[in-house]
Amino acid sequence: MKGATVLGDGKPARDTSLNTVSPRTTTPVRSAARRRDETRLGLVRRARRMNRTLQIAFPHVYCELDFTTPLELSVATILSAQCTDVRVNQVTPALFAAYPDARAYAEADRTELEEMIRSTGFYRNKANSIIGLGQALVGRFGGEVPDNLADLVTLPGFGRKTANVVLGNAFGVPGITVDTHFGRLVRRWQWTAETDPVKVERVVGELIERKEWTDLSHRVIFHGRRVCHARKPACGVCILAKDCPSYGEGPVDKLAAAALVKGPETPHLLALAGIGDAVTEP
Numbered sequence: 001m002k003g004a005t006v007l008g009d010g011k012p013a014r015d016t017s018l019n020t021v022s023p024r025t026t027t028p029v030r031s032a033a034r035r036r037d038e039t040r041l042g043l044v045r046r047a048r049r050m051n052r053t054l055q056i057a058f059p060h061v062y063c064e065l066d067f068t069t070p071l072e073l074s075v076a077t078i079l080s081a082q083c084t085d086v087r088v089n090q091v092t093p094a095l096f097a098a099y100p101d102a103r104a105y106a107e108a109d110r111t112e113l114e115e116m117i118r119s120t121g122f123y124r125n126k127a128n129s130i131i132g133l134g135q136a137l138v139g140r141f142g143g144e145v146p147d148n149l150a151d152l153v154t155l156p157g158f159g160r161k162t163a164n165v166v167l168g169n170a171f172g173v174p175g176i177t178v179d180t181h182f183g184r185l186v187r188r189w190q191w192t193a194e195t196d197p198v199k200v201e202r203v204v205g206e207l208i209e210r211k212e213w214t215d216l217s218h219r220v221i222f223h224g225r226r227v228c229h230a231r232k233p234a235c236g237v238c239i240l241a242k243d244c245p246s247y248g249e250g251p252v253d254k255l256a257a258a259a260l261v262k263g264p265e266t267p268h269l270l271a272l273a274g275i276g277d278a279v280t281e282p
């Protein structure tokens, strides 16, 4: 144990020099070095701590797609592929009024349906999925959306992501939704290096308590949309800086970072960073 400080009990002293720096002075290099030595228990604790911190940042998470029934959420989620939730929410009120149940989708006039959903993109494929969904629900599930993963993933237009969105938000069954934001952020946080969404879901499911899965998914997606952007994350005002091994990938200057924050929670997020007044005053 060459060079190590030895305590009176004969055990080498633990080098805590990398653990005592504040979030604002932690450099990416030092953080990365710290994570390489992270134990499994340390990772579990850090991941759960980050989830709790995200709860402070986003205390009121919710599904950003508008819906009132499992069927509406199923259709909205199919439409949300390669499309913003805002756009989907513009389309769905008229769509849901025109197609009130699974049979209506099963018997839909394809041209009319395509026209209603055209602005969400990939409308031909999406119309196929939605008509197929209606037919499958009528044919195999009595017109109702099933409330379990095994059945949901057999439906047209459904993968595990869509199934978990519906399970978690329409049925209250905990589910982890691995979309592009979720996968990107948990890799940035070194929770996992996996890129396959199913593997990411399994790894994160082993880190985070099951009852937290649905809200964690929302929190991570909110953070990805509002703060931790793919190209320029707002590290300088990020509430997760202390626990993030990628701190410094984006601007660490507070005002430069503050300008990158998006969404309705911006005043709250900047207040948490201690600069709310500075950037919101006229």
Ligand code: SF4
Residues within 6 Å of the ligand: 188, 227, 228, 229, 233, 234, 235, 236, 238, 239, 240, 241, 244, 245, 246, 247, 248, 249, 250
């Ligand atoms: S914004 Fe920066 S510090 Fe925050 S989670 Fe993303 S990379 Fe980490």
